[in-house]
Amino acid sequence: xxxxxxxxxxxxxxxxxxxxxxxxxxxxxxxxxxxxxxxxxxxxxxxxxxxxxxxxxxxxxxxxxxxxxxxxxxxxxxxxxxxxxxxxxxxxxxxxxxxxxxxxxxxxxxxxxxxxxxxxxxxxxxxxxxxxxxxxxxxxxxxxxxxxxxxxxxxxxxxxxxxxxxxxxxxxxxxxxxxxxxxxxxxxxxxxxxxxxxxxxxxxxxxxxxxxxxxxxxxxxxxxxxxxxxxxxxxxxxxxxxxxxxxxxxxxxxxxxxxxxxxxxxxxxxxxxxxxxxxxxxxxxxxxxxxxxxxxxxxxxxxxxxxxxxxxxxxxxxxxxxxxxxxxxxxxxxxxxxxxxxxxxxxxxxxxxxxxxxxxxxxxxxxxxxxxxxxxxxxxxxx
Amino acid sequence: xxxxxxxxxxxxxxxxxxxxxxxxxxxxxxxxxxxxxxxxxxxxxxxxxxxxxxxxxxxxxxxxxxxxxxxxxxxxxxxxxxxxxxxxxxxxxxxxxxxxxxxxxxxxxxxxxxxxxxxxxxxxxxxxxxxxxxxxxxxxxxxxxxxxxxxxxxxxxxxxxxxxxxxxxxxxxxxxxxxxxxxxxxxxxxxxxxxxxxxxxxxxxxxxxxxxxxxxxxxxxxxxxxxxxxxxxxxxxxxxxxxxxxxxxxxxxxxxxxxxxxxxxxxxxxxxxxxxxxxxxxxxxxxxxxxxxxxxxxxxxxxxxxxxxxxxxxxxxxxxxxxxxxxxxxxxxxxxxxxxxxxxxxx
Numbered sequence: 011x012x013x014x015x016x017x018x019x020x021x022x023x024x025x026x027x028x029x030x031x032x033x034x035x036x037x038x039x040x041x042x043x044x045x046x047x048x049x050x051x052x053x054x055x056x057x058x059x060x061x062x063x064x065x066x067x068x069x070x071x072x073x074x075x076x077x078x079x080x081x082x083x084x085x086x087x088x089x090x091x092x093x094x095x096x097x098x099x100x101x102x103x104x105x106x107x108x109x110x111x112x113x114x115x116x117x118x119x120x121x122x123x124x125x126x127x128x129x130x131x132x133x134x135x136x137x138x139x140x141x142x143x144x145x146x147x148x149x150x151x152x153x154x155x156x157x158x159x160x161x162x163x164x165x166x167x168x169x170x171x172x173x174x175x176x177x178x179x180x181x182x183x184x185x186x187x188x189x190x191x192x193x194x195x196x197x198x199x200x201x202x203x204x205x206x207x208x209x210x211x212x213x214x215x216x217x218x219x220x221x222x223x224x225x226x227x228x229x230x231x232x233x234x235x236x237x238x239x240x241x242x243x244x245x246x247x248x249x250x251x252x253x254x255x256x257x258x259x260x261x262x263x264x265x266x267x268x269x270x271x272x273x274x275x276x277x278x279x280x281x282x283x284x285x286x287x288x289x290x291x292x293x294x295x296x297x298x299x300x301x302x303x304x305x306x307x308x309x310x311x312x313x314x315x316x317x318x319x320x321x322x323x324x325x326x327x328x329x330x331x332x333x334x335x336x337x338x339x340x341x342x343x344x345x346x347x348x349x350x351x352x353x354x355x356x357x358x359x360x361x362x363x364x365x366x367x368x369x370x371x372x373x374x375x376x377x378x379x380x381x382x383x384x385x386x387x388x389x390x391x392x393x
Numbered sequence: 394x395x396x397x398x399x400x401x402x403x404x405x406x407x408x409x410x411x412x413x414x415x416x417x418x419x420x421x422x423x424x425x426x427x428x429x430x431x432x433x434x435x436x437x438x439x440x441x442x443x444x445x446x447x448x449x450x451x452x453x454x455x456x457x458x459x460x461x462x463x464x465x466x467x468x469x470x471x472x473x474x475x476x477x478x479x480x481x482x483x484x485x486x487x488x489x490x491x492x493x494x495x496x497x498x499x500x501x502x503x504x505x506x507x508x509x510x511x512x513x514x515x516x517x518x519x520x521x522x523x524x525x526x527x528x529x530x531x532x533x534x535x536x537x538x539x540x541x542x543x544x545x546x547x548x549x550x551x552x553x554x555x556x557x558x559x560x561x562x563x564x565x566x567x568x569x570x571x572x573x574x575x576x577x578x579x580x581x582x583x584x585x586x587x588x589x590x591x592x593x594x595x596x597x598x599x600x601x602x603x604x605x606x607x608x609x610x611x612x613x614x615x616x617x618x619x620x621x622x623x624x625x626x627x628x629x630x631x632x633x634x635x636x637x638x639x640x641x642x643x644x645x646x647x648x649x650x651x652x653x654x655x656x657x658x659x660x661x662x663x664x665x666x667x668x669x670x671x672x673x674x675x676x677x678x679x680x681x682x683x684x685x686x687x688x689x690x691x692x693x694x695x696x697x698x699x700x701x702x703x704x705x706x707x708x709x710x711x712x713x714x715x716x717x718x719x720x721x722x723x724x725x726x727x728x729x730x731x732x733x734x735x736x737x738x739x740x
Contacts (some may be wrong), residue, residue, distance in 0.1 A: 078458070
């Protein structure tokens with residue numbers, strides 16, 4: 011009876027914290043709740059104490075099990091401080107004291123199977139809560155929780171530049187997966203793959219064994235030409251551009267990655283370096299590094315970052331450049347670091363009619379990869 | 394009584410087998426360790442939250458993902474756990490070319506073909522250890538994960554070291570195996586290697602986030618613990634004591650004098666917390682440094698010299714007359730190296 015009550019309350023806390031964390035974007039599933047409940051009911055520390063009875067132990071359990079970065083641990087801290095004042099006072103501080111039946115208040119009637127109805131204040135946040143002023147006053151100073159980022163924490167993390175990598179709307183891992191999908195398999199490697207089925211078939215057909223049949227090894231022949239807008243309104247996205255380039259070159263298993271830079275419009279002159287100091291003629295680039303099987307990705311905000319009005323000259327120059335690239339390859343897409351809601355009324359809106367243009371987020375990036383791998387193959391004449 | 398009722402409430406079979414509990418005091422439990430358990434005494438000072446994390450992983454049999462600075466003892470923890478509990482330890486050092494299957498099994502088809510050719514006719518050999526090409530199981534060797542899954546008497550500790558070094562798809566390939574039903578199939582032999590429900594391995598995974606975060610579905614299943622560096626001279630002294638106690642057992646190395654340990658620990662923590670370094674040295678570097686201070690070329694460095702160097706460096710303007718001894722052990726980037734003392738010709 012006593013432990014049942016404790017467990018039930020611990021269940022409520024676990025579920026309330028889970029609901030809050032899910033709302034805040036921490037990736038957790040049902041399996042994680044079940045594991046937490048299982049551990050909360052058992053003596054997971056092996057210390058002889060009932061972990062469900064001690065709030066600190068319960069919190070530690072949830073932190074270990076549910077938080078996968080220091081940032082998420084801080085988020086759980088906050089959620090805990092919201093949930094615990096409403097639910098945890100029911101929990102006694104030490105489970106060992108409960109062995110004496112006299113001290114135990116009468117058990118609450120409770121049916122574990124019924125759907126849990128949480129006290130609304132725990133879910134709706136601090137504004138509806140009453141009482142506890144000290145907690146309320148402490149709330150507004152917290153930093154927003156951003157699960158997509160892997161923010162650096164503490165002096166140790168700040169000195170480690172690798173922790174700053176997964177930043178921005180698309181993580182490097184996601185970029186790597188995307189490049190991985192960009193493949194064009196060509197069987198032109200050494201013929202050293204034994205084709206058992208074909209060997210058997212040939213032997214059966216000829217009635218005599220003529221030796222094994224080998225197939226050629228396939229390799230990824232997909233090539234990529236990245237054209238990145240630099241400087242001006244693109245300055246905030248330089249980091250993202252570097253991530254794109256690095257992930258394509260190192261994680262992508264592509265046959266060739268060529269990167270050129272431009273400012274505003276990929277016009278006659280492209281540049282081989284991000285500081286736009288080593289010019290390369292666009293004609294030469296397209297002739298040398300671009301054939302019909304090369305995928306071309308252009309990364310530019312097309313004037314959407316400043317929200318500037320449509321500039322006829324810019325639209326005309328962009329259209330000309332796109333037309334020229336289309337003569338070399340139809341595998342062409344435009345990635346815009348700004349979300350599509352910001353394109354309206356700028357050159358980007360026109361660009362999106364000339365070429366498949368996608369916002370540079372996870373969804374947009376995958377769709378752009380689909381386009382530049384030719385699925386479906388876009389019509390040569392544009393759209 | 395609260396406790397029996399509470400355990401009865403948990404109906405999962407996981408609670409019914411004898412509980413393993415990690416204490417983290419470095420003493421080996423149990424009289425008969427597994428033959429594959431590490432035999433070397435492991436000097437490991439585990440903070441209480443880390444001990445709890447290990448115990449939670451033992452309780453739930455979920456993988457424990459360890460992150461933290463280089464040299465803070467992520468890998469050593471697996472040895473310490475296996476040593477203390479007397480469990481077999483299987484380590485899988487992940488490399489950039491590792492595939493998930495490498496950890497499951499290897500299959501030597503060439504050897505089998507060779508045996509099939511040579512054991513026919515007059516070449517036939519006999520003997521108890523003769524391989525028989527008719528039995529494919531003789532040509533497969535289980536990898537660390539496979540061996541951990543085969544334990545039937547006690548669970549194994551499986552260390553997957555530096556999982557982030559491998560290809561981005563690597564953790565996803567492990568996902569299905571490190572979860573129910575804890576099994577994989579070997580197509581070459583038709584075997585199903587399945588871990589016994591009573592002896593599910595304790596999986597410890599270390600990562601440095603070299604290629605960014607691990608995939609979210611993988612993270613979701615792991616217990617996560619970030620090993621903090623012990624930025625506290627007392628903890629460092631504790632680690633030194635444990636380290637030399639272990640070495641005393643095996644190699645008979647005397648511990649450095651307490652005054653030197655104290656001076657070195659304080660200096661080291663001051664260096665780390667000073668925030669001036671681009672790459673902070675870890676515990677292993679500290680132990681190496683201390684060892685060098687203790688008796689490099691039979692010329693021990695006194696604690697006062699370590700202290701002096703500490704004091705001098707605060708006055709940046711001066712050329713440091715007594716530079717920190719053995720800076721090459723602590724500073725691994727050129728920018729971190731203390732400025733060389735100006736000597737005669739150079740100005």
